[in-house]
Amino acid sequence: MVSHGAATAATRTAGLLVLVVIRSVVAGKYNTGAEPVTGKLNVHFVAHSHDDVGWLKTVDQYYEASVRDILTTVTTELEANSDRIYNQVETAFFARWWREQSEDKKARVKKLIADGQLDFINGGWCMHDEAATHYLDMIDQTTFGHLYLKRELGVIPKHGWQIDPFGHSAVQAYLLGAELGFESMYAARIDYQEKKVRHADKTLEMIWRASDTLGSTADIFYGVFPVHYSPPDTFDLEPRDQDYFPVQDDESIEGYNVDERVDELVQAATTQAALTRTEHIMWTMGNDFTYQNAVTWFENMDKLIHYANLDGRVNVFYSNPSKYLEAKMAANQSWPMKTGDFFPYADSALTFWTGYFTSRAALKGYVRKLSGFLQAAKQLEFCVGRSATHSTDLLQDAMATVQHHDGAEAVVNSALGCLSSGADCKSNSRDATIKQCPFLNITYCAASEAPLHAQKLVVVAYNPLAWARTEYVRLVVTHTRLAVLDSSGKEIVSQIIPVTVVERKVRSFYVEAELGIKTSDRDLYWLVFEASVPPLGYTSYVVQPSEEGAAEISKPEILELEKSGLKPKAVKAGGENMNLLFSSESGRLLEMVHLKTKTSTFVRQSNMYYVADAGEDGQASGAYIFRPADDTPRPMTKSAEVPRTTFFRGAVVDEVHQIISPWFSQVGPVPVDGEGGKEVIARFDTSIKSERNVFTDSNGRDFIKRVRNHRDDWNLEVTQPVAGNYYPINLGLYITDGAKDFSLLVDRAVGGASIKDGSLEIMLHRSLVNDDGRGVGEALNERVCVGQTCEGLTVKGKYYISVMLKENASEWRRSFGQRVYSPLQLAFTEQLGNRSTFSALTGNFSLPANVALLTLQELEGGDVLLRLGHLYQAGEHAKHSKAASVDLKNMFKDRKIVTATELNLSGNQLKSVLKKNSWRVQDGISTSSMVARGSTFDANTMIVELGPMEIRTFQLAF
Ligand SMILES: *[C@@H]1O[C@H](CO)[C@@H](O)[C@H](O)[C@H]1NC(C)=O
Ligand SMILES: *[C@@H]1O[C@H](CO)[C@@H](O)[C@H](O)[C@H]1NC(C)=O
Ligand SMILES: *[C@@H]1O[C@H](CO)[C@@H](O)[C@H](O)[C@H]1NC(C)=O
Ligand SMILES: *[C@@H]1O[C@H](CO)[C@@H](O)[C@H](O)[C@H]1NC(C)=O
């Protein structure tokens, strides 16, 4: 029996019940060794600290300020009691700490790992966001962390821990979950309405079938925490926190509270159990940057475990996701099935976290640019061999932690220099006369602007795709009398387009702001020509002075607006593929015609903005939250005004430039005076009968159908008709009537929506004057200064639109989408190398049209990581959704693969050893599915088969 007011332990001795009352316990004498038991409520203490890899401070600042102490005190406290378990998440921090440790400490930490006390979950370099991230970046940063853990510690994480992202993506669950080899994943933030429903139905834990193509073969157990990733109220054990209530078990001093704490624990556990299936619940024992002094956490948890188990109403113990999942599986429960994803995320009726899909648009553009660049740099590293002094690891770290880092440009420059010299790159010192132009976006490139007298300009265009490609290249030049020669020395057609006044203005301000250089105001032109580049290779072009002025100069053709009341005429732009018709009356885009398929669609483009809610009721639109003051976006211009429209026509391209309002041509600076914050959008109203549907990508991979004002998993109460219909876009979005699609592809992460039938919009830029109270503590009002002159940030970006028949549209989104993600990388030099064109692939080798080369990367130690990805979903395209095969043996020129081994997605284990748990799902849901995966890889034939949406990862030894 248990007497009230004292913790007891009972022992039976010779038929006599001896009651041992423990009133005070010496530290270290707590009984903390409990294991799960059946017939009782089991409380799994999962000790963790949520350490953001760069948020308000940089990763190094956080490390210095707290994470070093967290890891040091945690490991010491684990050694003090072998029952204690701690779950380590972010590898960027662990790696910084590990390299500071002595050999002796490292050996002791390895023992903690071997004994199961220090566990690693998630294990990516950081815990990435799931909305504004591209799947290749997610794979890369996870691989970077996982390979580090494997190499340094022999550790392979088995469970996902995405506890802070604001909404959860399908690609995270199936690709970065099941395909990675994770057995379960955990999250905290889902829509408040959905959470309520899941509380009531006990459906917080589920089997998530996140890929409609891979079906049950990519199912994963997914647990959503009942409240948040912190412990239940009053159990936060960080002394800095207001509600720190330590367990005080010494009766001789003030504040003895053992019984009270045990009662509270039992109470909180019982409440949580009512929302959870099985008799196992998880307590997430940790919070943001907690365990700065791990002593308080572990001592209090020791006491809680000890006294609660003495009390006996519940059973408490140190645990981790592995033990927790094992218990869930043993229970032979049936689980609800989840499909689709968890976007958008709202934490209350007015607060949809759909603003951050677009916030900091320049940074988002930079991240995407860096990402495409990193893929290219890794490939070039494969071509010439890793260098000890500058490898892509630096860039990988920068990329994963989203820091600015330019050092790895050297990797690309030296590799291209070396390849073009035709030298043996392994032994030669690296050539560094090659330069890049990262500021072409602000119309600036020192290399191509240099006066061309005697010397010529050599442009090396590198193609990171494993398909040949033909594409327009644009360079800033200061001459008009130029000729462009291809790699065989033959002159090709080129065109000169004057740089507009708007572009010049951005250039002069931003070149000075970013580079501290005052640019001259001389003549400036775009030189445009078409480059043809082999797969995984480059072509060099020579730009040289030419007496005849061979490049054609496009004369601006300013649209003459007809005010005469005559019928508006259409003005045509475009070549043999696509015509755009603009109204000669209003200057607006009217119609898009896809010539080959004769698809013509009424498309009206409007550039508008939502007025941001200033938050008079306490909730403003801010960095995270999108809250328009009302549902009607304002046009940029009064209806009487017409955009100034200029056409530049030429042999290579037709360009249409529009100045829509004084502040909108490129977007920004967005004025925030007057009406206050503005959320700038581009909207397209079309004649397509899309009804309430729009398709948006999941992290740039699968397209998911969204229905306006509807959620598949519960009856949505619509509180925000605009913000609540925004979704994250990384590749693009489209609307369809079943026969033809209107598609839009993006060059960076943005938010997008279809607010009306036939309409599609993306949010381009946000300038706000209020904070939304979600932690950043300031308004999203980015400013750029030159000296004392500051203005709101201007962002220049690209988006691509098309109207095509359904099948053609799907092909365009997939293949053109690869081009957008992996742009040609341009480098400049003065001397044409011995090798003016190059491909790392065998003569006529090109990947099938439905397969992309996702990764080609030399690992430390010389082996090579290769990833191939099928680009189509099941049923997406009649031809391309079929399985494809790739013959690795014949892929690489001059290099023979000796062995090829298939690995899991992050490359830290053999594919063949991945464990697949099978789960019972609730009645009515079919668990059998016909999934066409590629057959098991045969290391002898080296032929890789890929079913739709499959990504396969190989380690190659040459
Ligand atoms: C699990 O439950 C199902 C349905 O109740 C039952 O058919 C099956 O035998 C159970 N399996 C085990 C191992 O208990
Ligand atoms: C490249 O060409 C230059 C002169 O054109 C020559 O000196 C050099 O040896 C060549 N390099 C190789 C590796 O062929
Ligand atoms: C241009 O690109 C640079 C480097 O990628 C980026 O930092 C900057 O924000 C971009 N500028 C504009 C105006 O978009
Ligand atoms: C459009 O798709 C059809 C069916 O896949 C194909 O036959 C045709 O060549 C495509 N047309 C264009 C212009 O791509």
Ligand SMILES: [Zn+2]
């Ligand atoms: Zn966080």
